[in-house]
Amino acid sequence: MPSGYISKDKRIPLTELAARISDGASVALGGSFLHRGPFALVRELIRQNRRNLEIIKQSPGYDIDILCRAGVASRARAGIVAMEGNFGLAPWYRKAVETTTLELEEHACASLTAGLRAAAFGVPFQPCGGLHGSALPALNGWQKIEDPYGSGQTVFVIPAIRPDYAVIHANEVDAAGNVRIFGTSHWDRIMSRAANRVLVVAERCVDTQTFVDSPETTLIPFFMVEAVSICPHGAWPGSNFPDYEINYPAVEAYLENSDEALRRHLENAPEMAIEGNRSEVHG
Amino acid sequence: MDEQWSGFSYIVTNLARFIRPNEITFSGVNSTLPMLACLLAKRAYNWDFIYINVAGGVDPVVEHIPLSSSDPALAHGSASIFSNEDFYDLCTRGRMDLTFLGAAQIDGEGNVNNSAIGSWHKPKVRLPGGGGGAVMLPTANRACTWRTEHSMRTLVDKLDFLTSWGGMSGVVTPIAVFVKHEGRLALDSWHPEVALDEVRERTGFTFDASTAKPTPIPSDNEKDALATLDPDGCFERDAAIKLR
Numbered sequence: 001m002p003s004g005y006i007s008k009d010k011r012i013p014l015t016e017l018a019a020r021i022s023d024g025a026s027v028a029l030g031g032s033f034l035h036r037g038p039f040a041l042v043r044e045l046i047r048q049n050r051r052n053l054e055i056i057k058q059s060p061g062y063d064i065d066i067l068c069r070a071g072v073a074s075r076a077r078a079g080i081v082a083m084e085g086n087f088g089l090a091p092w093y094r095k096a097v098e099t100t101t102l103e104l105e106e107h108a109c110a111s112l113t114a115g116l117r118a119a120a121f122g123v124p125f126q127p128c129g130g131l132h133g134s135a136l137p138a139l140n141g142w143q144k145i146e147d148p149y150g151s152g153q154t155v156f157v158i159p160a161i162r163p164d165y166a167v168i169h170a171n172e173v174d175a176a177g178n179v180r181i182f183g184t185s186h187w188d189r190i191m192s193r194a195a196n197r198v199l200v201v202a203e204r205c206v207d208t209q210t211f212v213d214s215p216e217t218t219l220i221p222f223f224m225v226e227a228v229s230i231c232p233h234g235a236w237p238g239s240n241f242p243d244y245e246i247n248y249p250a251v252e253a254y255l256e257n258s259d260e261a262l263r264r265h266l267e268n269a270p271e272m273a274i275e276g277n278r279s280e281v282h283g
Numbered sequence: 284m285d286e287q288w289s290g291f292s293y294i295v296t297n298l299a300r301f302i303r304p305n306e307i308t309f310s311g312v313n314s315t316l317p318m319l320a321c322l323l324a325k326r327a328y329n330w331d332f333i334y335i336n337v338a339g340g341v342d343p344v345v346e347h348i349p350l351s352s353s354d355p356a357l358a359h360g361s362a363s364i365f366s367n368e369d370f371y372d373l374c375t376r377g378r379m380d381l382t383f384l385g386a387a388q389i390d391g392e393g394n395v396n397n398s399a400i401g402s403w404h405k406p407k408v409r410l411p412g413g414g415g416g417a418v419m420l421p422t423a424n425r426a427c428t429w430r431t432e433h434s435m436r437t438l439v440d441k442l443d444f445l446t447s448w449g450g451m452s453g454v455v456t457p458i459a460v461f462v463k464h465e466g467r468l469a470l471d472s473w474h475p476e477v478a479l480d481e482v483r484e485r486t487g488f489t490f491d492a493s494t495a496k497p498t499p500i501p502s503d504n505e506k507d508a509l510a511t512l513d514p515d516g517c518f519e520r521d522a523a524i525k526l527r
Contacts, residue, residue, distance in 0.1 A: 133448025
């Protein structure tokens with residue numbers, strides 16, 4: 001099998017994008033807290049009743065919370081988890097860890113990045129600055145090594161973290177899967193380089209010429225992308241700069257503690273209104 | 284005497300007072316009060332500093348102050364986007380002058396627990412986690428934190444878990460400002476409406492207070508700056524910070 005994805009039209013419905021992720025897979029999710037996360041895809045995984053996913057993200061929040069709430073996630077590697085704003089802790093995530101239904105590998109954000117960098121660089125481990133004195137290295141079995149070049153410094157080395165999938169929510173793609181993000185790209189770039197397969201949800205599809213006009217703004221080139229889904233407002237109830245901000249009332253409604261609230265939240269999500277994305281349900 | 288400080292203005296303003304001229308200063312996720320402190324310092328003081336934040340902003344011109352301290356609004360007017368990987372690398376290579384980091388529990392050396400209350404493996408409360416703390420606290424030139432509750436359960440003799448080591452240079456609560464002195468947190472000043480004995484009674488670790496004094500009241504510039512950042516008092520209401 002070739003190393004890249006040569007197809008010039010990779011657009012598929014959201015249901016099919018989600019169906020590519022199998023039970024038990026490890027999935028790196030782009031964005032940070034309530035900002036530009038691939039939340040439409042996360043919700044679709046719930047609708048398709050996926051199980052035993054490992055979620056990899058430096059700063060998850062709504063995504064890991066709803067996946068815990070629906071029983072989809074069983075493992076997480078994360079640095080900080082919260083709903084942010086005025087919402088505080090992520091309640092279903094917290095409950096899942098406290099009842100050990102979610103196995104947590106606690107990272108500092110940068111140690112998770114170091115593991116992803118190791119995978120991206122094609123090496124078995126990656127040094128990570130800091131971590132001295134913290135109980136996290138012992139907890140995770142991270143080794144400390146001496147500088148082999150004799151500076152006398154010691155550094156912790158983080159084993160490679162190679163997610164099965166990276167799922168990114170982007171502002172723009174073209175049909176071939178070139179990816180553009182406005183504002184900060186959070187951790188999305190290193191996730192896309194570390195993962196075995198890259199799936200993208202985008203607000204809109206634009207002409208390839210738009211990318212050709214400013215190629216330096218392309219975060220991920222098409223050949224690294226396996227498939228894309230066009231899903232306007234897919235980062236709801238979070239923000240997607242510059243198109244929309246966090247929908248705080250929708251987050252508040254999500255946090256209501258009832259099965260009915262979750263059902264309503266999933267039904268009211270923007271992807272449900274997109275023709276083509278909901279026409280065929282697989283999985 | 285009119286109340287000069289609310290718990291909210293006390294924390295935001297005293298965090299801002301840790302910011303120094305010309306330095307690179309960072310505010311991150313889940314950090315509404317430090318975000319406001321950085322924006323206050325930009326407005327209140329007659330010197331400049333380099334403000335970078337987790338939204339990628341570098342000296343942004345923030346028109347709309349967001350609820351979320353990682354909101355893209357914090358990059359408005361920025362001439363560059365300094366990504367997450369960039370500011371961590373800046374810190375580990377020793378060029379972060381001041382970073383604000385969250386803390387659930389703080390001990391007398393200024394180390395922090397952000398992981399769990401109770402045992403890590405069987406937590407009574409699973410906390411958010413330290414984010415950048417374990418990497419940034421030992422590598423930043425200075426780090427400061429804040430707690431909206433000053434109590435024996437937040438300022439402790441022994442942490443339930445040592446998430447981040449390296450010792451905060453400054454800690455601000457609704458009633459006290461601590462600074463690191465020879466490896467221990469020492470009381471720098473206390474809220475003028477609270478007695479020094481009360482600070483001791485509500486702190487779980489022992490501390491030196493030999494040079495401490497009541498906290499200087501906010502300057503007009505500091506008060507005006509905070510008023511422009513929170514004209515309707517929304518942030519103050521949301522923060523709901525009580526002295527006791």
